[in-house]
Amino acid sequence: MQATTQLIHSIPVDPLTGAVSVPIYQTSTFVQEAPGINKGYDYARSGNPTRAVLENLLAKLEGGETGLAFSSGLAAIDAIAKLLQAGDEIVAVDDIYGGAYRLFTQVYQQFGITIHFVDTSDPEKVFHAITPKTKLIWLETPTNPTLKISDIEAIAKIAKANNCLLCVDNTFASPALQKPLTLGADIVVHSATKYLGGHSDLIAGAVVTKEKALGDKIKFIQNACGAILAPFDSWLVIRGIETLHLRLRQHCATAQEVAEFLEKHPAVDKVYYPGLKTHPNHEVAKKQSKGFGGIVSFSLKQDTLEAAGAFATSTQLFKLAESLGGIKSLISHPATMTHKSIPAEKRKAAGVSDSLVRLSIGLEEAEDLIQDLQAALDTLQLQATPSLQKELA
Numbered sequence: 001m002q003a004t005t006q007l008i009h010s011i012p013v014d015p016l017t018g019a020v021s022v023p024i025y026q027t028s029t030f031v032q033e034a035p036g037i038n039k040g041y042d043y044a045r046s047g048n049p050t051r052a053v054l055e056n057l058l059a060k061l062e063g064g065e066t067g068l069a070f071s072s073g074l075a076a077i078d079a080i081a082k083l084l085q086a087g088d089e090i091v092a093v094d095d096i097y098g099g100a101y102r103l104f105t106q107v108y109q110q111f112g113i114t115i116h117f118v119d120t121s122d123p124e125k126v127f128h129a130i131t132p133k134t135k136l137i138w139l140e141t142p143t144n145p146t147l148k149i150s151d152i153e154a155i156a157k158i159a160k161a162n163n164c165l166l167c168v169d170n171t172f173a174s175p176a177l178q179k180p181l182t183l184g185a186d187i188v189v190h191s192a193t194k195y196l197g198g199h200s201d202l203i204a205g206a207v208v209t210k211e212k213a214l215g216d217k218i219k220f221i222q223n224a225c226g227a228i229l230a231p232f233d234s235w236l237v238i239r240g241i242e243t244l245h246l247r248l249r250q251h252c253a254t255a256q257e258v259a260e261f262l263e264k265h266p267a268v269d270k271v272y273y274p275g276l277k278t279h280p281n282h283e284v285a286k287k288q289s290k291g292f293g294g295i296v297s298f299s300l301k302q303d304t305l306e307a308a309g310a311f312a313t314s315t316q317l318f319k320l321a322e323s324l325g326g327i328k329s330l331i332s333h334p335a336t337m338t339h340k341s342i343p344a345e346k347r348k349a350a351g352v353s354d355s356l357v358r359l360s361i362g363l364e365e366a367e368d369l370i371q372d373l374q375a376a377l378d379t380l381q382l383q384a385t386p387s388l389q390k391e392l393a
């Protein structure tokens with residue numbers, strides 16, 4: 001049986017009533033027959049039947065033993081960081097998600113945990129950054145917003161040889177395209193706010209572990225610290241996952257068309273999309289994922305904050321907003337939005353130029369999205385200085 005069919009049928013019909021949709025158990029506590037004797041649930045922070053369906057589904061989806069649902073992606077990342085102790089070190093991808101950067105450097109650093117950032121698209125650099133104190137390697141692949149790709153399998157071998165855990169933030173690819181646990185990672189983390197939820201209508205996070213023993217440790221942290229996902233939001237994520245494969249297939253196909261269109265447009269400088277043969281790690285992306293995802297970034301020949309700002313506000317279908325992975329296409333300008341707090345020089349060194357724009361390709365028809373981008377790019381070209389117009393012509 002194909003994975004998608006299996007997945008859809010792994011969501012149980014309600015054994016009590018036959019309801020095809022998972023019931024939302026909106027309750028805080030569960031009546032016990034006698035102290036300690038119950039039907040598997042005692043208090044809804046420790047466990048809730050709706051959340052349990054989601055957690056089992058997450059484990060199945062990623063090919064792991066234990067799935068856990070959190071109130072946000074950052075709450076999920078936080079639970080993993082709590083596996084560490086003072087003195088431990090993390091080696092992380094250099095263009096890590098901004099919120100994770102803030103958590104590790106501004107919260108965990110003060111508890112004595114050190115983080116080293118390296119360009120993980122080169123596994124050798126990971127190898128050289130490891131010290132006897134390194135306990136955790138942190139990857140995102142593709143990264144945000146420059147869509148860098150790291151070789152999960154190669155880095156998993158380095159992690160294993162050095163007794164480190166490998167955690168992959170799989171938010172951008174989603175398990176419909178990439179399953180890091182089957183490539184040797186120990187933990188997968190998600191902002192379920194993005195593709196898993198898929199409809200821009202909730203904030204949620206997920207953790208899946210390859211081994212049950214590690215899953216039990218994080219489950220303990222989930223209950224001890226309390227950042228669980230509520231029953232209604234759990235239900236929404238289940239509903240999102242039901243169409244995950246279908247949505248991702250379409251996101252990928254449209255993103256590829258958009259990337260190829262952008263690559264040919266004279267006003268565009270660089271296009272960042274792992275599905276393009278010109279992407280430096282195209283072959284690694286092809287090897288480890290079933291598709292190249294729904295995020296496309298690009299920079300303009302007019303490499304200024306103003307040009308990018310004008311462009312990002314002149315599209316009609318692409319709405320200017322942070323976040324990604326939903327039905328509606330979104331556009332963002334990292335230099336003035338998500339990466340605003342990073343000093344300009346550091347930001348540019350990480351490849352986030354002034355004019356870099358990030359697109360989250362939604363489920364609209366490709367030709368409409370391309371027309372929207374074409375019109376916005378044409379407007380930009382008309383506004384360019386005469387000398388630049390000559391150059392672009």
Ligand SMILES: *Cc1c(COP(=O)(O)O)cnc(C)c1O
Pocket residue numbers: 072073074075097099100140144169171172190191192193194203204205
């Ligand atoms: C959005 C995001 C997060 C944080 O998730 P929240 O649900 O917003 O807390 C973490 N990692 C990546 C890659 C993200 O895109």
